[in-house]
Amino acid sequence: MRSFETEKTQVEEFDRSIYDIKDAANASFEVNSGLTPAIVQKISEEKHDPEWMRLFRLKALQTYNEMPLPSWGPPLDGLDIENIVTYVRPNTPMRGKWSDVPDDIKNTFERLGIPKAERLSLAGVGAQYDSEVVYHNVRAEVAAKGVVYTDIESALTGPYAEMVRKHFMKLVPPTDHKFAALHGAVWSGGSFVYVPPGVSVEIPLQSYFRLNAPGAGQFEHTLIIVDKGAYLHFIEGCSAPKYNVANLHAGCVELFVGEGARLRYSTIENWSKNMYNLNTKRARVEKDGIMEWVSGSFGSHTSCLYPMTILKGENSRMEFTGITFAGNGQNLDTGAKVVHAAPHTTSHISTKSISRDGGISTFRSAVVAAPEAVGSKSAVACESLMIDDRSRSDTIPVMDIRCDDVDVGHEAKIGRISEQAIFYLMSRGLSEDDARALIVGGFAEPIAKELPLEYAVEMNNLIHLEMKGSIG
Amino acid sequence: MNTAINQLPVRTWNWLGVNNAGENAALFVPQNSKASVVVGPLPAGVQQVQAPVQGLPQSGMGREVDEFVLQHANATCFVAVEGKAETPLLVEGFLDDARPQLIAHNSIYAQKGSSVTLVEVSRSAPQTKGQFASLTQVYAARGAKVRLVQLVLTGDDCKSWNAVATTVEEGAKFELVRILLGSTVASAGARVNLAGQHGEFWLDQIYFGDTARSIDINDVAEHRGEDTLSEMHTAGVLAGNSTKLLRGTIDFQRGAVHAVGHESETVLLLSKTARNKTAPLILCGEEQVEGQHAATIGRLNQKQMYYLCSRGLTPAAARRLMVEAQFAPAVDKIPQEELQKEVLELVARRLDENEESFE
Incomplete structure (x- = not known):
């Protein structure tokens, strides 16, 4: 046996175990697998939805049933919604103190370093376990500035109910694609953040999503509104233990960046390698606003993840920085989309991807410059590294330019280690x-x-x- | 409605409308009419043969166009090449009201170590509503060199489809020079199978979209052999309400060790209402390769314009100079001076006709 083979085994058995520890299934409630109007009704009842949300879910389900699977992208053959449990409620309500969270769940988040990170470097933390948020807390001094950081269910019925209703699935309507419709029907958990005008949240907020139940789906909804001149850095982390059955993540992130505001959204995705990660993220940026995406994709069996930015206001900007690392058995289809819909907007997309050990990495992008995008600039650079000849790395960028006064550049490189x-x-x-x-x-x-x-x-x-x- | 023409080798988001050519590129109903084609004198070493090359891949435009041409061709030119053909072989097609359809099937079998240039030109009478569809099949045997120059100069009431399918063996080189200046709907697509070690594919193409012209291109370089090379370079101008979609794919297949593929496009946008789409794919199943793509889309460089005007050129002359410079790599490869002149005059006329939209 060669030395690296031994080392590889050790690594797999040791390092990955942090993410792979499984808690005993101890849900207080879960729906049957599959997707029917009765299941959607049941989820709505269990979550005490307002009436508009109940109707919204049912309509989204109808849309889901009417829409075909995407005719592009990685194969989704191993995903059968009839085998997915769309709602699993953990055995605890949401807590504001880690000490109140049941030991098994708390220990999982301890191992992942979340409470420690909260103590050291975060302004607030939300922790979701399966379908519900089990912990949410924000530092008092941040809350005192008027920053709202809570689970989205609380926001849906609390003082910000109207704000949530006004924005919920408006950027990503259920008609967007089949898995957005699925999300609209069965969403559960996630975070709501509101940063008032002029408020700068100097240290980041973080939401961490943990999916423990085998064969389950996680459908959290993140809604962030950063008002005029405000600043926020939001971090999203996710992981799950590995099972032999497919799990599904079809979350949805909607980000509203106000005039002159800036939002940085960082993600380290480390789902287990039986996960179908079909997540949708979208931001709308007003005049002089800035949207920054930082995205690391390491986990999942199959990923389809392309954060989209709509540069709606003049002088608005976006930057997307991403890395994808596809290993054995993984098909990670990632990238970014941007629509320049106003004058003097700027976008910069920079990605790196690495494929090894039979992994498939695909970079997919779209840059659209609308006729209004006079004086806009866009630069896309993607670099791919192939580590061996059993892997694949594909680059599929598209530019759709409908304005003469733009400056659009694109560069792609693919190669191997020298x-x-x-x-x-x-x-x-x-x-x-x-x-x-x-x-x-x-x-x-x-x-x-x-x-x-x-x-x-x-x-x-x-x-x-x-x-x-x-x-x- | 979409067609099965010019399919992107790997599909992407449907809303972008790049997965295949649109309805306006749908094929026509053949009238089984005669064609007007003039085949120039055969250069020494070039012989007409009875049958086209067999066993080639489908063209970049896809099976639908290939089968259409094979089934309905009203003009054929099949040649075999031995040795070095010193002069180009010229095939000129003409559409007029009496013969408005030309469905041309051309084929070149370039034997080991041979070289040849085939120039295909299509033109039309003014106001003729014509259709020109062609399939050119090329086999470049070991060490052969084939240059295919396609000039689409048909009028604004015509539509055209130019399909190319090529296999390049060891040490062979295939050069494609494509000049898309005609037709209201101009579709084209080449697929080049770089099968042999050190095989090369060079593409230099230019297009000029104006009025409501629609240009749809799908070029694919398939690297199968070791140390193969593809260089695909496109320059274009879009004015008026024209639309253009360029799909260019470098496909490194497993085994194409040390293959290199470069692709570039420069698009000059001369109108607020023109629409450019570019989809440059790099597909990679082999580790030891180098693939690169670069695209620049925008207006004429205003600093350069200013400089040229400060040297006494009119804005129109400066614009023409800059466009000609962009087009030069392709135009310079047209083997006959008269044809080069014809192309440059047509470009100049187009620029003049669109002068208003530049202001």
């Missing part, structure tokens, strides 16, 4: 494994530097984890 660079590093005393990991780390560095420190460390660890045993 043997010369490996030789050089090995001549300096590094093993081949370490040399490759160092080069891949350098390749991913522009993304890592966009992340908060602790997440950059996590990303680097994930890269090292994935790279171990990649030779041969």
Whole structure:
């Protein structure tokens, strides 16, 4: 046995275990698998939806049933909605103190480092376990500024009910695609954030989504409104233990960036490799507003994730920085979309992808410049690295330009690790494994530097984890 | 309604409308009429043969166009090449009211070490509502060099479909020069199978969209052999209410070790109402490759315009100079000076006709 094979086994058994620990199934309630009007009604009842939401869900279900599966993208053959449990309520209501959260759930989040991160570097945390938020807290000084950070169910019936109703699934209507319709029918959990005009939330808020139940779906809804001149950094993390049955994540993120406001939305996605991650994220940016996406995709069996930004206001801007790491058995179809719908808007999309050990990575993008986008600029750069000849890496960008006064650039590169660079590093005393990991780390560095420190460390660890045993 | 023509090798979001050509590119009902085609003198080393090349991949336009041409061709030119053909072979088609349809099936079998240039030109009489569909099949055997120059100069009431299917063997080179200046709906697509080691595919193409012209292109370089090379470069101008969709795919298949593919496009937008779509794909199933794509879409460089005007050129002359510079890599590869002149004059006329929209 060669040395790296031993090492690879150790890595798989040791490092991944943090994410793979399974809690005993201990749900207080769950619906039957499948998707019927009765199930949707039941979810609505259990969640004490207002009447408009109950009707909204049923209409979305109808839309779901009428829409075909996408005719593009990775195969979804292994996903059968009849086998998915769309609602699993954990055995606790939402708590405001970790000490009140039941031990099994609390221990899971402890292992993932969430309470510690909250103490050290976050302004607030929301933690979702299966279909419901089990913990939500925001620092008093942040709340004192008028910042609202709560679970979306509370917001739906509380003082911000009208605001939620006005914005809920307006950016991503259920008619957008089949899985948006599914989300509209069975959504549960997620966060609502409102940052009042001029308020700057200096340290990030974080929501962490954990899916424990085998064969379940998670359909959280995140709604963030950053008002005029305000600033927020929101971090989203997600993981699940690995099962032999398919799990489904069809969340929805709707972001409203007000005039002169700035929102940074960072995601480290590390779902287990039996997960179908069919998530929809969309932002609308008003005049002089800035939307920044930072996205790391490491987990999932199959991912379809393309955050979209609509630059609605003059001088609005977006930046998307993403990395995708596709390993054995993974088909990760990721990218970004931007619509320039106003003058002097700017977009910059920069992505890196790495494929190894039979993994499939696809970069997919769309840049649309509407006739109103006079004086707008867009730059897209995507780089792909192939680690071996059993993997795939495809790049599928599209530009649709309907305005003459624009400046649109696109660059794509695909290639392999330079043997010369490996030789050089090995001549300096590094093993081949370490040399490759160092080069891949350098390749991913522009993304890592966009992340908060602790997440950059996590990303680097994930890269090292994935790279171990990649030779041969 | 969409067609099965010019299908993107890997589908993407339907709302972008790039997965295949639109309804306006749908094929026509053949009238089984005679065609007006003039085949120039055969250069030394070029012989007419009875049958076209067999066993080639389908064209970039897809099976629908290929089968249409194979079934309804009213003009054929099948040649085999041995040795080096010093002069180009010229095939000129003409559409007029008496012969408004030309369905041309051309084929080149370039034997080992041979070289040849085939120039295909299509023109039409003014106001003729004609259709021109062609399938050109090329087999470049080991070390052969084939240059195919396609000039679509048909009038504004015509539609055209130009399909190309090619296999390139070891050490062979296929050059495609495509000049899309005619037809109200101009569709084209080449698929080049780089089967042999060190095989090369070079594409230089230009287009000029104006009025309500619609241009739809689907080019695919399939790298199968080791050390293969594709260089696909396009320059275009869009004015008036024209629309253009360029799909360009570099497909590195497993085994294409050390293959290199480069693709670029420069689009000059000269009107507020023109619409440009670009879908440059790189598909990669092999680790040891280098693939690159770059696209630049925008207005004429205003600083360059200012400089040229400060040197005494009129804005129209400066514009023409800059457009000609963009088109030069393709135009320079047209082997006959008269044809080069015809192309440049047509470009100049188009620019003049669209002068108002530039202001």
